[in-house]
Amino acid sequence: MGSLTGKRLVLGVTGGVAAYKAAVLARLLIKAGAQVRVVMTSGAQRFVTPVTFQALTGQPVHHDLWDERFDDSMGHIELSRQADFVLIAPASADCIARLAAGRADDLLSALCLARDCPLFVAPAMNRQMWEHPATQRNVVRLIADGVQVLGPDAGEQACGEVGQGRMLEPEAIVAALERIADAALAAAASTGRLRGLSVLLTAGPTYEPIDTVRGITNRSSGKMGYALAAAAQEAGAKVTLVSGPVTLATPAGVERIDVLTAQEMCDAVMQRAHAADIFIGVAAVADYRVATPAQHKLKKEGGPPQLTFVENPDILATVAALPQAPFCVGFAAESENLREYAQAKRRRKKVPLLAANLAQETFGRDDNALTLFDDAGEHSIARAPKPVVARALLDHVATLIGR
Ligand SMILES: Cc1cc2nc3c(=O)[nH]c(=O)nc-3n(C[C@H](O)[C@H](O)[C@H](O)COP(=O)(O)O)c2cc1C
Structure with missing residues (x-):
């Protein structure tokens, strides 16, 4: 049985050329075991008819906020309450803007605002619409x-241009949802494992000053470390996050200490490491600093x-060398020879677990893939x-420490 089996899904379809692919997507979701209810915007109905989705899902298709077929006329509430996930594919630039602004002037945006289940959007638009600062601002807001x-992909577009903005293929969207549903199940099973x-x-990165206004830093966004802090908190741990300069919000319930340089990060960590059960070094710490930064520009x-x-x-090696060291997890971001460099780093720093990723495939991105190295292998x-x-990484840590 797949992880989407029995999951109740609202599939929102908006007005883009890729709306025709939503029909294939609906079919694949149903094949994967999901129960699919389709909500269309009026724009979407210019591209595909509701009848197509009604025939594919065997369910009435909804598009009207003022639909009297719902018992209390509140379709947006009823549809959102009944859903385990809402997926909007394709998500138009306009729909993304409405969601980012918290609008509720059509059925789809109203039900998104009224929901308490996860929302996934698969953007699809011309590359210039995608790259426009307004769209990028809206996407950052949504995240x-x-x-x-989910996505978008790069490639040839319906308008004849080539670039970023194509909707992920329906197969890739279903695979991503399945992975997420799997992890959600694992997370539910592991809730409290770090209690x-x-x-x-x-x-995040560190910042090493050259003079009073310039410095050396790197492209780490902090997203992986912040996601781990949130997941550890979710798993019941007391979490302290020593953060380099990033523009992310502190996860709820997490204590955050802001630092700038590697030395400040080291000092903040060493003051707290003796009280920690687990130490996870995700920051991209500068190996070197300028010996004597200028005191003026x-x-x-x-x-x-x-x-x-x-x-x-x-920092990682220093914590790992403490007499009563916490369980240490290191991160390695390499640009090549991932396996070889990561294994060498694990041996050199003497840490029980090392998570390796390719720098060019993680820095600044919202998704990631990891290879973990521990005594049992890879x-x-x-x-x-x-x-x-x-969540998956913390699950592995919990297993290694016998939780
Ligand atoms: C032929 C045609 C193709 C379009 N394709 C897209 C598209 O791929 N992505 C997009 O964001 N908007 C596209 N638009 C613009 C949207 O349809 C328009 O912004 C609409 O307001 C979207 O509304 P909705 O999100 O409520 O469906 C297209 C418009 C036309 C006329």
Whole structure:
């Protein structure tokens, strides 16, 4: 039995060329065992008729906020209460904007606002619409609101252009939903697995000053570390997050300590490591810092500065070497030779578990895939949204520590 079996799903279809693919998607979801109710916007009905979806799902298709067929005329409430997931595919730029603004002026956006189940959107639009700052702002807003954005893909578009904005293929959307449903089941089974434990994490980049206004940093967004902090809190742990400079909201219930440099991060960690049961070093910590940052802004007239670097402390190795070390989990972001470098790093830092990912496939992204290295060998966590990957990783940690 698949993980979508018996799941009640509202499939929202909006007005884009990819609406025709939603028919295939509806079929695949039903084949995967889901019960599908389709809600269409008026734009969507310009592309595909409700009859298509009614025939495919065997259920009436809804599109009217003022539908009198619902007993109390409140279709938006009834549909959202009955759903385990809402999936909008394709999600038009306009629909994404309405969701980001919290609008409720049609059935689909009203039911999204009234729901308390997860919402997934699969954007589909012309590449310029996708790249427009307004759309990007709206997508960031949705992600911050906990909406999971699936895709879009890059490739040839209906308008003849090539670029980012194509809807993920229906097969890929179903596979992503199945992975997420699997992880949700695992998370439900593992709820409380870290109860009573204290988890200390680092996340984000560090910033090493060159002078009073310039510095050296890296492209870590902090999303993986923050997702792990939220998942650890969800699993019942007391969580402290030592964070480099990021623009993310602190997960509810998590204590956050903001730092800038690797040395500050090390100091904040070492003050707390003795009290931690688990330490997870996700931050992308600078290996080197400028020996003596200038105390004023360097002037161009002085010619190119000659910078001398000194090594920063190795936070993970220092924590792992403590006499009563917490269970240590390291992260390795490599750009090549992932397996070889990750195994060498695990041996060098003497940590029981190392999670490796390709830097170019994780920095700044909302999804990730991990390869875990421990005494038993190698384990993969398939590509999924970072909160899903975070839960799977913590599940592995809980098993390793006998929880
Ligand atoms: C032929 C045609 C194709 C369109 N394709 C898209 C599309 O792929 N993605 C998109 O975001 N909007 C597309 N639009 C614009 C939307 O249909 C329009 O913004 C509409 O207001 C969306 O409303 P809805 O989200 O309520 O369905 C298209 C419009 C036309 C006329």
